[in-house]
Amino acid sequence: MxxxxxxxxxxxxxxxxxxxxxxxxxxxxxxxxxxxxxxxxxxxxxxxxxxxxxxxxxxxxxxxxxxxxxxxxxxxxxxxxxxxxxxxxxxxxxxxxxxxxxxxxxxxxxxxxxxxxxxxxxxxxxxxxxxxxxxxxxxxxxxxxxxxxxxxxxxxxxxxxxxxQIIPEIKQLKQQLIAQELLGQQDSILFNLANQIRNSLDLDTILQTAVNEIHTLLQVDRCDFVWCLPHGDQFRFTVTHEATNSEIPSALGELPVEPSSILTQAILNLEMLRVEDISATSTVLTPQDRALLHRLQATSVLLLPLKTHSGQLGALICHHCHGSRQWTESEVRLLKAVTDQVAIALDQAELLAQTRATAFAAQAQANHLGTALSQLQQTQMQLVQQEKMSSLGQLVAGVAHEINNPVNFINGNIAYATDYVGDLLELLNLYQSTYANPTAAIQEKVAAIDLDFLSEDLPSLLSSMRMGGERIRQIVLSLRNFSRLDEAEMKPVNIHEGIDNTLLILKSRLKLTSAKFEIRVTKNYGNLRPVDCYAGQLNQVFMNILGNAIDALDETSNPTITIHTELINRSKNSELDLSQPSPTDSVVIRIQDNGSGMTETTRQKLFNPFFTTKPIGKGTGLGLSISYQIVVEKHGGILRCSSELGKGSEFWIQIPVEPLVKNT
The missing domain is CATH 3.30.450.40 (GAF domain)
Structure with a gap:
């Protein structure tokens, strides 16, 4: 308009x-x-x-x-x-x-x-x-x-x-509505509790519903249900159910109430206790009562006790934590009615509670046995894995020893053979210069064996044999270093040497994947100090992680593994945003692949014992779990993984340069 x-x-x-x-x-x-x-x-x-x-x-x-x-x-x-x-x-x-x-x-x-x-x-x-x-x-x-x-x-x-302009009117209407709804809510809480009693014999449900409804309806800061249980010739008070405001401390658990406490006497004598201001000198509270309520931040209390037909004692306690509070008669009547309903519910649920307690004990025993069995299986698999690594180390050391003897013999004789060949070639040259006109038979033989080429190539051939022998010696040395059977204690170790030895062992797996690609290994080594560690166990970690990386690259085109090492100064640990910053300098080894990556759900389970994504028969699920124990428990370090589906994975290994824990 x-x-x-x-x-x-x-x-x-x-x-x-x-x-x-x-x-x-x-x-x-x-x-x-x-x-x-x-x-x-x-x-x-x-x-x-x-x-x-x-x-x-x-x-x-x-x-x-x-x-x-x-x-x-x-x-x-x-x-x-x-x-x-x-x-x-x-x-x-x-x-x-x-x-x-x-x-x-x-x-x-x-x-x-x-x-x-x-x-x-x-x-x-x-x-x-x-x-x-x-x-x-x-x-x-x-x-x-x-x-x-x-x-x-x-x-x-x-x-x-x-x-x-209309806010004051709204507030007035709200107060009227609250006053009208209060009476209806009082009936509602009793109706809800009655439904709980009829529909459920679960003790926890009944008691939690009671404290929740009272907390909401009476707008108290905390509502607790307390059991009074015999303890020798005295009583023990335990808060088992609670509804509280978020800023108020919880009272769940044991309440340190003295036998002479007014709270104790009120529950034992089934008498209501109403305290509008606990700091007032006129209250009947003892100094111990005031101290307890002060610790719970309560400033005003309303307590109604109950007793079941079986003789169990309990109480509903309302706490106000912001100054004094006048507990009205309507609030007292409501709490009394709720207490009566709860007592009835407890009587009806007692038999079921006893049955459940028996079932719970049996279930707890079954869970204990299941846990023990799981731990036994894990220990067994760890022992098998350790035995496999030990057997591998012994085999590698034995093979290295057997190869080492003939290799040393060959390397030693090549030097002499080189000298002998040099002498013979000098003598041949002397003959050629002295007898410039050889016989026809000699000329024919010279042409047949291509003497010039033989004289030129023979020293190169011996040099190649010497290089091959040295290469075999280096391989044998790497095998011996990888096994580390003689190093059961912590000692300073060159981390790069351990990684290189592991790559040497895995060299055959790096050549061709099932997709016919050769895995390229990029090494970005930093300037590292020797690290005090268990060398053989740390090599096992490298073997597990690099082996998993190779498996992850099986179907990847242009597969790449990148190994990055660096020395992290303790003062820079905070810049890395680590969850467990080291109090000493640390060596960090990052092993990254460009494989298919993993989901967040898989990543969170990665270090759990027996968890594996490999087909049946190809993985025990213990490799990374054992690696985690070696890095974290044996060396006081950090082992974590970051991964994104389709973008590869990276494992972060952080080892203190100086040992923080020394486990054998």
Whole structure:
């Protein structure tokens, strides 16, 4: 519905004019944005009354009120689009306006009417300048958009003012509603508890429902259910169920209540205890009672005891933790009714509780046996794995020893053979120079064996044999170093040597994958110090992780394993954002592959015993679990994995340079 007459328009103007007169930052920002958009020195938002134009927001101008008959905006409010005066001196109607002939000497004006949702024009958003100009189509559209934003801001402010006016009424209605609902909620809690008793014989459900309902209905800071259990010739008090506000400490568990405590006497004598202010000197609380309640941050207490037919004692206790509280009679009656319902529920659930206790004990025993069996299986598999590694080490050491003897023999004799061949070639040259005309038979033999080539190639051949023998010696040495059978104690070790020995053992697996690609190994070794560690066990870790990386690359094109090592100074550990920063310098080994990666679910289970993603018969699920024990438990280090599906995986091994733990 549109605003069709001046009276209705003025009514709308005065409704918005009555808004809070305080400066409006949002409105000022929109006004400044209009001046900036149109590149003018002045802008304002104004309302047009019966006789005057009131300025609500302004930029570059000091006017606050203008006579309506002298206002450019008086013409703008009759427009439906942007009203523009490119040069006021060229327009006979506006050339004599005082704001044209005198300060601020307005030569350019453009304005847009502010229209309410009901179609009433309140005023304008306008821009002005002391130099004539015009607006582009984009500026006109922008000014129109800003006008909509100004109107939305005014509507928001109007609605906010109305809301503030009705808030007191809302609060009054809320108080009345709360008062009416309280009686209904009191019946509701008793009804809910009765349903729990009928529908469930579960003791935990009944008691937790009771404390939850009381906590919500009475709006207390904490509601506890306490069992009073015989303990020798005294009693022990235990909080088993609780509902509490998040900022209040929990009271679950044993309550250190003295036999002479008023709390004890109230429960044993089945007497209600109502304390409105525990700090008041007139209360019957003992100093021990006050100390206990103070530790629980309780400042006011309401306690109602109960006793089952079997003689069990308990109590519902409400705690208020923010000053004194007047416990009303209606609250006491409600808590008494709830306590009676809970006592009935406890009687009905007693037999079931006893049955469940027996079943729980049997289940606990079964769980214990299951855990023991699982630990036994894990230990057995670990022993098998360790025995396999030990057997491998012994085999490698034995083979290395057997190969070493003939290799040493060959290497030793090649040196002599080289000298002998050199002597023979010198003698041959001497013969050739002395007897320049050999017989026909000798010439024929020289041609047959290509003597020149033989003389040139034989030293190279012996050199190649010497290099091959040295290579075999190095391989044997690497095999012996990998086994490390003679190193059961921690000792300084070259980490790079252990990695290289492991790669040597795995060399045959690096050659061709099932996809017919050779795995490329890139080594980015840092300048590392010797590390005190169990060398053989650490080699086992490298073997497990590199072996898994090779398996992950089986179907990958251009498969690559990147090994990066670096020395991390203890002062830089915090920069790495490690969950367990080392108190000493550490060596970090990162082994990365570009395989298929893994899901987050798989990554979280990676170090669990017996977890494997390999087919049956190809993995025990213990390789990474044992590696974790070696790195973390044996060396006090860190082993973790980061992986993203389709983007490969990286294992992070961090070992302290100086031992933190020494396990045998």
């Amino acid at each position: 549109s605003c069709t007459n001046e009276l209705a328009r003025l009514k709308a103007v005065y409704q918005f004019q009555d808004l809070e007169p305080a400066p409006d930052r949002a409105l000022d920002d929109l006004t400044a944005l209009a001046a900036d958009l149109c590149q003018t020195s002045m802008a304002l938002v104004s309302f047009m009354g019966a006789d005057h134009q009131w300025v609500k927001s302004k930029v570059g101008i000091t006017l606050t009120e203008i006579r309506r008959d002298l206002a450019f905006c008086n013409h703008t409010i009759r427009q439906s689009d942007v009203f523009v005066i490119p040069d006021t001196l060229d327009d006979l109607h506006f050339a004599t306006y005082p704001f044209v002939t005198h300060s601020p000497h307005i030569r350019f004006y453009a304005g847009v009417p502010l229209v309410t949702a009901g179609g009433c024009v309140l005023g304008t958003l306008c821009v002005m300048d002391s130099e004539p100009r015009d607006l582009s189509q984009k500026q006109r559209q922008g000014l129109q958009t800003l006008c909509y934003q100004v109107m939305a801001q005014l509507e928001l402010k109007r609605n906010t003012t109305k809301l503030r």
